[in-house]
Amino acid sequence: MTSSPASPVAPAPDATNAPDAPASAALLERATRVIPGGVNSPVRAFRAVGGTPRFIASATGPWLTDVDGRRYVDLLCSWGPMILGHAHPDVLAAVTEAAGRGFSFGTPSENEVLLAEEIVRRVEPLEQVRLVSSGTEATMSAVRLARGFTGRSVIVKFAGCYHGHVDALLAAAGSGVATLALPDSAGVPREMTMDTVVVPYNDVEALEAVFTARGSEIAAVITEAAAGNMGVVPPAPGFTEALRRITREHGALLISDEVMTGFRCSPAGWFGLEGPYAAGAPDLFTFGKVMGGGFPAAAFGGSAEIMSRLAPLGPVYQAGTLSGNPVATAAGLATLKGCTDDLYPRLEATARTIADAASAALADEGVPHTVQWAGSMFSMFFRGAPVTNYDEARDQDTAAYGRFFHSMLEQGVHLPPSAFESWFVSGAHDDEAVGQVVAALPAAARAAAHAG
Numbered sequence: 001m002t003s004s005p006a007s008p009v010a011p012a013p014d015a016t017n018a019p020d021a022p023a024s025a026a027l028l029e030r031a032t033r034v035i036p037g038g039v040n041s042p043v044r045a046f047r048a049v050g051g052t053p054r055f056i057a058s059a060t061g062p063w064l065t066d067v068d069g070r071r072y073v074d075l076l077c078s079w080g081p082m083i084l085g086h087a088h089p090d091v092l093a094a095v096t097e098a099a100g101r102g103f104s105f106g107t108p109s110e111n112e113v114l115l116a117e118e119i120v121r122r123v124e125p126l127e128q129v130r131l132v133s134s135g136t137e138a139t140m141s142a143v144r145l146a147r148g149f150t151g152r153s154v155i156v157k158f159a160g161c162y163h164g165h166v167d168a169l170l171a172a173a174g175s176g177v178a179t180l181a182l183p184d185s186a187g188v189p190r191e192m193t194m195d196t197v198v199v200p201y202n203d204v205e206a207l208e209a210v211f212t213a214r215g216s217e218i219a220a221v222i223t224e225a226a227a228g229n230m231g232v233v234p235p236a237p238g239f240t241e242a243l244r245r246i247t248r249e250h251g252a253l254l255i256s257d258e259v260m261t262g263f264r265c266s267p268a269g270w271f272g273l274e275g276p277y278a279a280g281a282p283d284l285f286t287f288g289k290v291m292g293g294g295f296p297a298a299a300f301g302g303s304a305e306i307m308s309r310l311a312p313l314g315p316v317y318q319a320g321t322l323s324g325n326p327v328a329t330a331a332g333l334a335t336l337k338g339c340t341d342d343l344y345p346r347l348e349a350t351a352r353t354i355a356d357a358a359s360a361a362l363a364d365e366g367v368p369h370t371v372q373w374a375g376s377m378f379s380m381f382f383r384g385a386p387v388t389n390y391d392e393a394r395d396q397d398t399a400a401y402g403r404f405f406h407s408m409l410e411q412g413v414h415l416p417p418s419a420f421e422s423w424f425v426s427g428a429h430d431d432e433a434v435g436q437v438v439a440a441l442p443a444a445a446r447a448a449a450h451a452g
């Protein structure tokens, strides 16, 4: 396991560099004894920015409170799900009510129907969805279904797009894999990615070349609807259309991974912003994050024709003990009910205020940067030129981001602990929270500008 120059791996966190977070440092020390790296998902370990991850004790609205009693404006929003803010009263009530009726039945239950109906109603091309428990499970199942439906093996993905830690898709993935600079993961046998072809994002010519060479073997192209796991890199105008046209010409399916963008970029996700496409809709969609409202719920879906190939109707096996869990589906349903049409312009206005202030502060200090958008999702890339693909995303000053991040953290703003991530806002980010972010930016920009 090596680190590339573009993604320096910071020294392991230790208690000495968190004088203001002694309780977090103490918990981290205990955690590292019983949990690898002290965390249950790698990016949480702060390896990309150095320092001690904050152990959060509670959260409400736009605020996180750590175990040392310090309060942070949350621009992570649990990596997307907390679109209404933390512990939103309506979601809390729905979860409490559902939990009071039992935690898991292992039988069908009404909330599953309601949540599936809500998702199908929002995303026009969907006829059916199956509920699962994580985005990883959703993409894994969608890929299996695409292979089962087409009788073909090859999957095409784009460099820098992350689809969860599915073996076959852990090739040139973004997210935690980008910051850890793993070209691949150990423990994934070559046979598992032998049928995976990786193409640069936003490169139609490269995709056409792959289809010219191997079109009849390709089961599906999977893409992030708008990439968010190498930082926010939206598809170039016409890119999604081209994917649809090329896959259709060759009898391959198009899987749009909306785990991050789904119900986040618009009431109908990225599809709601960019679709419908003249060349036709994607065949399969995957969802997670927002639709679980902070609980483990995710989904994949498409036309009834394709979805009917799933067990028990068809030969493609797929299952889950906790799939459609009554408490998780209650949280998801209540969250989607709160995702009203008027929420999205508010999210965009909040995000715009923060991004504009960050950009102005960085400009004042002469720090090269680029802001990129997908709905209200945005990233600050610490480079002067726009980013259209993974190579360009990696060509940024991640050390400057680390200094910027830590200055913000000290001033009570929790950004994503990696330069390769989207910033997220919620409907609960009010004037006080946004004001605290804006006030912190000049000092953070100064820190970014001056090493050491």
Ligand SMILES: *Cc1c(COP(=O)(O)O)cnc(C)c1O
Residues within 6 Å of the ligand: 133, 134, 135, 136, 137, 139, 162, 163, 164, 165, 224, 228, 229, 257, 258, 259, 260, 288, 289, 298
């Ligand atoms: C987060 C994410 C996943 C994985 O979801 P998990 O719930 O973490 O397994 C897959 N695809 C995209 C686009 C994501 O952002």
